[in-house]
Amino acid sequence: MKLLCAPTSPFSSKVRMAARYLELEITEIRVDSNAGPAILVDNNPLGKIPTLLTKDGISIFDSRGIMHYFDRMKGKRLYPAKQRKRTEAEVLEALCDGACDCLLSIVYERRFRTEEKVFQPWIDRQWAKAKRTLDQLSADVPKLGKKLHGGHFALAAMLGYLQLRFEGQWEEEHSDLIGWLRTFEKKFPDYPAIKPQV
Numbered sequence: 001m002k003l004l005c006a007p008t009s010p011f012s013s014k015v016r017m018a019a020r021y022l023e024l025e026i027t028e029i030r031v032d033s034n035a036g037p038a039i040l041v042d043n044n045p046l047g048k049i050p051t052l053l054t055k056d057g058i059s060i061f062d063s064r065g066i067m068h069y070f071d072r073m074k075g076k077r078l079y080p081a082k083q084r085k086r087t088e089a090e091v092l093e094a095l096c097d098g099a100c101d102c103l104l105s106i107v108y109e110r111r112f113r114t115e116e117k118v119f120q121p122w123i124d125r126q127w128a129k130a131k132r133t134l135d136q137l138s139a140d141v142p143k144l145g146k147k148l149h150g151g152h153f154a155l156a157a158m159l160g161y162l163q164l165r166f167e168g169q170w171e172e173e174h175s176d177l178i179g180w181l182r183t184f185e186k187k188f189p190d191y192p193a194i195k196p197q198v
């Protein structure tokens with residue numbers, strides 16, 4: 001299996017962590033989604049990463065599609081078996097992925113518009129969503145048990161992306177989440193190598 005991905009991408013980081021956790025062999029192919037290379041757009045019309053290319057020539061996206069594919073491949077080890085816990089894990093993943101969409105939207109607003117066209121109210125709107133997410137997660141920090149799941153990897157990827165692109169803007173008010181990340185790292189020592197980074 002080949003994974004089209006990038007080291008800075010939080011969604012790529014999430015699925016790379018899941019693959020490592022499940023001991024799945026994947027060949028990572030770094031792509032620049034801004035440049036829209038043929039290998040990416042020919043396999044995913046949306047031109048987004050991560051995109052997984054299976055040995056049977058199927059392309060799978062988006063990151064949650066890949067997570068669920070991995071889960072099925074490895075006998076359902078990526079999400080809890082019990083319905084309620086599974087729903088909680090999936091909602092946590094959706095929340096963290098959604099916050100990453102907001103954070104990326106801010107990064108893209110600044111990256112793709114000329115300086116005078118950057119629309120601050122849009123940035124503020126997206127940041128408010130990310131902040132509400134952090135506030136909610138800080139008020140009820142997700143539990144880390146013996147087993148990790150997709151929601152945990154999504155949260156670790158989102159916090160890693162915040163550290164990478166929004167340093168100094170969230171840590172003080174959300175120190176509980178930094179504590180969560182420290183505990184997560186003890187359970188998943190490969191985190192520093194796979195978290196979003198340049």
Ligand SMILES: N[C@@H](CCC(=O)N[C@@H](CS)C(=O)NCC(=O)O)C(=O)O
Nearest residue numbers: 009010011033048049050062063064
């Ligand atoms: N919903 C998608 C989001 C993926 C996404 O937005 N990836 C970013 C990089 S982190 C990307 O490919 N951006 C390029 C673009 O939107 O053109 C997922 O979960 O995989």
